Amino acid sequence: MSDTIKINVIGIAHTPYKQKFGIPRQPGLAPGIPGTIEIHAPYNREEAFRSIETFSHLWVNFIFHGIESNKWQSMVRPPRLGGKKKVGVFASRSTHRPNPLGLSVVKLERIEIKQEQLLLHISSHDLLDQTPIVDIKPYLPYSDAINEASNGYAPAPENNVYEVEFSSRSLEFIDNWQHEQAANLKSQLINILSQDPRPAYSKEDPQKQNYGMRLYNLDIQFSIENNCMKVVNITQI
Ligand code: SAH
Numbered sequence: 512m513s514d515t516i517k518i519n520v521i522g523i524a525h526t527p528y529k530q531k532f533g534i535p536r537q538p539g540l541a542p543g544i545p546g547t548i549e550i551h552a553p554y555n556r557e558e559a560f561r562s563i564e565t566f567s568h569l570w571v572n573f574i575f576h577g578i579e580s581n582k583w584q585s586m587v588r589p590p591r592l593g594g595k596k597k598v599g600v601f602a603s604r605s606t607h608r609p610n611p612l613g614l615s616v617v618k619l620e621r622i623e624i625k626q627e628q629l630l631l632h633i634s635s636h637d638l639l640d641q642t643p644i645v646d647i648k649p650y651l652p653y654s655d656a657i658n659e660a661s662n663g664y665a666p667a668p669e670n671n672v673y674e675v676e677f678s679s680r681s682l683e684f685i686d687n688w689q690h691e692q693a694a695n696l697k698s699q700l701i702n703i704l705s706q707d708p709r710p711a712y713s714k715e716d717p718q719k720q721n722y723g724m725r726l727y728n729l730d731i732q733f734s735i736e737n738n739c740m741k742v743v744n745i746t747q748i
Contacts, residue, residue: 522550524642533724538615538637541702548631555629568650574643575611591665594711684745704740
C-alpha cells in the first residue's frame, strides 16, 4: 500500500459561519446554529442514508479547507491553555495536522430528499461554510459516550462565561431582519458570544475591545466591557 490514499468528498456543508472567527471551538458549544450537509452524486442515493433518521447525532469527518497553509506543526498552542503552553499536535484538536481532517459530533435534525438533492439538516456544529465532508457515521452513545473519560488539559468550559447584552440599535435590526432564522438570531448570538470567541492573544490586548464577526449575511459588531459582551450594531453585508 502506498503512503498516500485518495479520499472522496461526499458532500459540502452550508452553514451560517462565513469565517473562522466566531465558530465555537467544539460542536456542542453553540447549540441551535443550523446547517445543512448537501450530499453529492453518486452518494446522494436515498438507500445510502436509509434509517439514518433513527439516530439523533452523527459523526462527521470533514476537511479543514479554510486553513491558511497546509503545513502541519508538531506542537500547537491550544486555546484552552490560553494560547501559551504547547502540546503535541496529536494531543490536540488543532487544525494544523498532517492531514487536514476534522471530526465533529453534530445533531441530526432531519433528512430531506427532493429530486436529485439529498440534504441532512444539522445543528450544534462547528463547521465553516463550504466545508467538504468526507464521511458520516451514526454516533452511538452506548459505545461513544464514556462517562469516566478524562478531559486532560481541556476541562469542560463553564457555561455562559460572559453575559451578552444588545444595544437598542441591534435589537431593532433583529426585529426587522427578513430571514428564516430571524426569530432565533438573538439566542444564537447569546450562545456564540457567551463562549467568548476571541483568540487568546487578543484577550491580552487591553486596547482591543471592538470586534466584528460574520454570521449568515450579517456583520455583527460587538464589544467587551467588564465581562460583558455587548452587541453594538448589526448590518447586512
Ligand atoms: N470539531 C473539530 C474542529 C476542532 S477545531 C475537530 O475536533 O476536529 C475548531 C475550529 O475549527 C473552529 O473554531 C473553526 O474555526 C475551525 N474550522 C471549522 N471548519 C473549518 C474548515 N472547514 N476549515 C478550517 N477550519 C475550520
